[in-house]
Amino acid sequence: MPTPTFFRAPSTSSAVGLVLANLVPLAGVIWFGWDLFGIMWLYWAENAVIGVFGVLRIITAGEIHHWATVTGRTFLAAFFCVHYGFFWFVHGVFVYALFGGGRELEGAGMAALSGVPIEGLVPLVVSHGASFVMNYLVGGESRSTSGPAEMTKPYGRVVVLHVAILGGGFLLVAAGGAVWALALFIVLKTALDLGIHLKGHQMRLAKTEADA
Structure with a gap:
């Protein structure tokens, strides 16, 4: 069955969704007083979302020809969870140590979530989920x-x-966490994220068409 035309390019919808999701922190900084740590935490938490969808990509990659394929993917997914999870945890330790203002990640329970914009994570989850469905599953990647x-x-x-x-966090500390600096940081992060997103999907699309 051919892939619907809407899903053949690096989906415009998923790119727009990525931008909108990343602009939520901008609104939070300008109108709701989200601070430097809140933004750092949000982007760290987004990496966990990327990891979850990474596991789903591993499990659903290619075609399943034999039970050994399922076993192999399960092993890869488990290994990825441990390896990526450790990388993500260390990143979190840096975020809390450098920008947490005395908060501690390890063993802190709900105290570790004090003052963080958890609601800002929702549009990021939706954005990554939409990209996974539209580009990876339906789009044929x-x-x-x-x-x-x-x-x-x-x-x-x-x-x-x-x-x-x-790196941007250190510059923001030097700028005193000013709203304008946080806003500029979010815009630059969004542009970088969008560029990586589009480049990655263009490469996937080229490979998909070459294999067709």
């Missing part, structure tokens, strides 16, 4: 990839954003 390939892909995006976010 899953048919031209494999579990091992999908296991490594989140790291490139996350490492770039990790460095950019922490």
Whole structure:
């Protein structure tokens, strides 16, 4: 069955959704007083969302020809959870240590969530979920990839954003966490995220068409 035309390009809808989801923190900073730590926490939490959909991509990559395929994907997904989870946790330790203002990630329970904009995570989950469904499943990207390939892909995006976010965080501290600086930071992060998103889907689309 051919892929619907709407889903053949790096979906405009998913790109628009990504921008809108990333503009929610901008509104939070300008109108609702979200601070530097809240933004750092939100982007750290987004990396967990990326990891969850990374697991789903591993499990649904390619075609299943034998029970061994299911076993292999399950092992890859489990290994990814441990490896990526450790990377994500260390990132969180840095976020709390550098920007948490005395909050602690380890063993802090709900206290670790004090003052963070959890509601800002909802549109990010929706954005990543929509991209997964529209581009990866319905758009056919899953048919031209494999579990091992999908296991490594989140790291490139996350490492770039990790460095950019922490580096930007230090500059924001130097700027005193001013609203204008936070707003500029969010706009730049959104532009970087969009560029990575479009580039990744263009590469997937090219491979899908080459394999067709």
